[in-house]
Amino acid sequence: MSEPEDNHPANPLNSTDPQSSPDLTSTAEDRALGMNRRIARRDFLNGVAYGAAALAAQASLPWGRAAAATNAAPIQSSLLGQSEASNAVMHAIRDGTYTPPKAAPTGEIYDLVVVGAGISGLAAAHEFRRLQPKARILLIDPLADVGGHAQRNTFKVGGRTVIGYGGSQSLQSPSYFSPAVKEMLHSVSIEPKKFEGYYDGDWASRRQLEPGTYFDKAVFGRSATVRRVGKAASWVPQTPLNAKARRDLTELIDAPRDYLKGRSEAEKRALLSKMTYRDYLLKTVGADPQLDTYFADSTREYFGAGTDIVGALDAWANGNPGFDGLGLSGRPDKAMSPSGRLLATDPDKYIYHFPDGNASVARALLRSLIPAAVPGQGMETLPLVNVSAARLDVSGQPVRVRLSSTAVRVRHLGDPGSAKQVQVDYVYQGETRSVVAGRVVLACWHRVIPYLTGELGAAQVGALRDQVKVPLIYTNVVLRNWRAFEKLKLEAITSPGHFWIGADLDFPVSMGGYTFAQKASDPVVLHLRRIPGGQAGQDARTQSNAGRMEMTRLTLADYERQTRRLLAGALSGADFDPARDIAAISNNRWAHGYTYEYMRPNDAYWPAGPLPITAARRGWGRVAIANSDSGAYAYTHSAIDQGVRAVRELLGASEPAVSEFPGPPVGGLKLV
């Protein structure tokens, strides 16, 4: 069945949006899964060829069409991660296949040019204007919307607008926010406390919905969807795990022993910090190897790495099971979402979530910089507001944002130690142009910076290259209704060993004019995650690079097939029909996703140092470095802190330093 209102018009940035294409219907399984149905499908990464062709595609992006995507039509405004088109210029420079032509001067002179309009770049611009209210600022970014990782997905289903987050999800742990972060959020009208009213903490419990686990036959020999309610002893027997794995899992969750008996607490901590969680389970606990598969992805979402990389001490802090018998002190209370779904290292509830995630934070910052571009007032208006692209880059305006533009060169006009100005060249539609700045903040990723400038020494270049970002895929599936979840009494599904880590009903947040699904017949967003890696045992950076390669190999059809398979399997027995019940799918692919966070046991220098970021983020002349990379901390508050730090460095502001690594005091791991 196809309903035109469910089918978003082909995204103007993506000329190859397949809608329903014949190659999706090649097998009986594909037809049963509904691969031939007309739904809204989006594909950027595979829509454009690599190398020169991708560059040409980037160059051919018409400004007017990009503007339309950002401005008027909410359906098309959700940018689906980083496209090869947006990365094309830097990739071609990296590969040595492209040298930007000589820049044509625009004649524009700014007090500050910010490279990168993610949250860190926006925060830097905000801080600069706070310290110098009359400053003229330009922000440059290759994407077609502001916000970097913080992007919105919008859908129209059955006459209703349904919103999801395409990237950065929630404001995490306000308890750890520095004064700078608190002040900046307050100044742009974001009051985290208000989420206590907007987030319906009892939404799932009122409906008796609980988390569950889907065991795929291909992985565990038998398929089963098991609701995880109460003691493990009550639900583990329903799993297809073998007898020893069941015993071990029950013990690990319900009554873990002291597996390091006879050692002092200090010795236990030292041992746990030197082994991975995987080794702890398999070697120290002696758990059945099936539990290796069961737990392998349990640390990925928080740390961006699997149990083969994450240290046992971090896993303890994260609430992974198996430690309660050790008698360790000092762990913050287990923080759960009100429904008990999320367990994390942080002390706060996980409720600080706008319907479009931190895209609203980006819009709030943008609104403070260019009020005309983001109409309205107050945090409640943010999730539904559309950015007016026509207002972003207006001549004479004190702050301008230039999208679909890639900075390619940054050099002082004279000796960096004494120069008064910096020239920034950027590529827009295949042409290189230049602007002149009194100061520059590089709020792009660390690994990009060495390609922009020849003014850095080898040691700093090496330190900048140490940041290897974690790739992630966030897929939003719009279901026409969530009756299957109601029937199975589930709110979220973890799927060990499957392509996707799991699928969760979206966060129950209603604010402003936006209302989250109430009745089971309402459409809802289901959120799927994949954090592709390499082979277990490889180091984190190698795995991230392998994950990026996987992203370039897999097609939109591959992702869709895996999506439909997961839902068909996990929701079988609940009258779920993927061919009938899926209204839209958006894949948000973040090849350059989470900032790399240092972790033991792999990063032996952590936390004592010296840390690579100290050398990497050192500013020079009139240039400073921001981005969450320069905090080695993959959070919105880190992105803001680093933007603020960079500006205060540039202006010599004597205000208190921003706090860093404000993580929990567990084993000293998150503290320096």
Ligand SMILES: Cc1cc2nc3c(=O)[nH]c(=O)nc-3n(C[C@H](O)[C@H](O)[C@H](O)COP(=O)(O)OP(=O)(O)OC[C@H]3O[C@@H](n4cnc5c(N)ncnc54)[C@H](O)[C@@H]3O)c2cc1C
């Ligand atoms: C999928 C995902 C989920 C996340 N979830 C959360 C969460 O729930 N909570 C949380 O606090 N954090 C989360 N994060 C972490 C997130 O990275 C940070 O919170 C924050 O948004 C990072 O902002 P940033 O400005 O430092 O980097 P980015 O958002 O990456 O912005 C950098 C910008 O620089 C631009 N750029 C790159 N090269 C150039 C160039 N040559 N010229 C010009 N511009 C360039 C990029 O296009 C990009 O827009 C998540 C990240 C991802 C990927």
